[in-house]
Amino acid sequence: MTGTEGTADLDRRLADALERLGHGMRSLAQRTARGHGLSPLQQQAVLALFRQPEVRREVGALALEFDVTTPTMSDAVAALERKELVSRSPGKDGRRRLLTLTPQGEEVARGLSTWDDPLTAALAGLPVADRATTLQSLLDVIAGLQRAGVVSVMRTCPACRFFGRDEHPDPIAPHFCHLLRAPLPLTALRTDCPEYEPATR
Numbered sequence: 001m002t003g004t005e006g007t008a009d010l011d012r013r014l015a016d017a018l019e020r021l022g023h024g025m026r027s028l029a030q031r032t033a034r035g036h037g038l039s040p041l042q043q044q045a046v047l048a049l050f051r052q053p054e055v056r057r058e059v060g061a062l063a064l065e066f067d068v069t070t071p072t073m074s075d076a077v078a079a080l081e082r083k084e085l086v087s088r089s090p091g092k093d094g095r096r097r098l099l100t101l102t103p104q105g106e107e108v109a110r111g112l113s114t115w116d117d118p119l120t121a122a123l124a125g126l127p128v129a130d131r132a133t134t135l136q137s138l139l140d141v142i143a144g145l146q147r148a149g150v151v152s153v154m155r156t157c158p159a160c161r162f163f164g165r166d167e168h169p170d171p172i173a174p175h176f177c178h179l180l181r182a183p184l185p186l187t188a189l190r191t192d193c194p195e196y197e198p199a200t201r
C-alpha cells in the first residue's frame with residue numbers, strides 16, 4: 001500500500017517502471033536487429049562504431065561499454081567482419097585491431113539509427129522541462145550504478161571528472177563543464193560525450 005502522500009514504496013514502483021521499460025527496449029532491439037540479420041549485440045556494436053568511432057575502435061572498449069566479456073564481443077565483431085560490415089586496420093603496434101565500419105556497415109547503421117523511434121516519440125510528448133529533469137535524474141541514477149560497479153562505462157556528464165554540479169547560478173543551466181568552460185543547461189547534459197573522462201569517485 002502507498003502512504004497518504006503516495007511515497008511509500010515509490011522507489012520499488014520506479015524500479016518496476018524502469019525494468020518494464022528495459023524489457024520493452026530489449027524486445028524492440030531484438031526485432032530491429034533480426035530485421036537486419038544481426039544479433040542485438042552486433043547491432044549495438046554497429047551503432048556504437050557509427051556514433052563515436054574514435055572512442056571505441058577496439059574490441060576491449062566495446063566489450064567494456066556493453067558489459068560483456070572480451071571473447072563475447074570478439075565473436076560479435078568477427079561475425080560483423082564476415083558480413084563485411086566491419087573491417088580492421090593496424091594500430092600503433094602494427095596489429096590489425098582498430099575497428100571501422102565499411103561503407104556497407106555505415107549504410108546498415110543508418111538504417112538502424114531509428115530503431116528506438118517509438119521511445120523518442122513517446123518522450124517527445126512530455127514538456128521540455130519534464131524531459132530535462134528526467135534526463136538529469138536518470139543520469140544521476142546511472143552514475144550511482146556506475147560507482148556501484150553495476151554499469152561499467154557510460155560517458156555521461158554526472159560521471160565525468162569535468163562536471164561541476166550546481167556551480168552555475170542559473171536554474172536553467174545549473175551545472176558547469178570545466179573542460180568546455182561553459183555552463184551546462186539541463187537539456188544539454190550529455191549521454192555519450194567524446195571528451196568524457198571518468199571521475200575518480
Ligand code: SF4
Pocket residue numbers: 155156157158160161162163164176177178179180190193194195196197
Ligand atoms: S567533458 Fe563532456 S561529459 Fe564531461 S562534463 Fe563536459 S560535456 Fe559533460
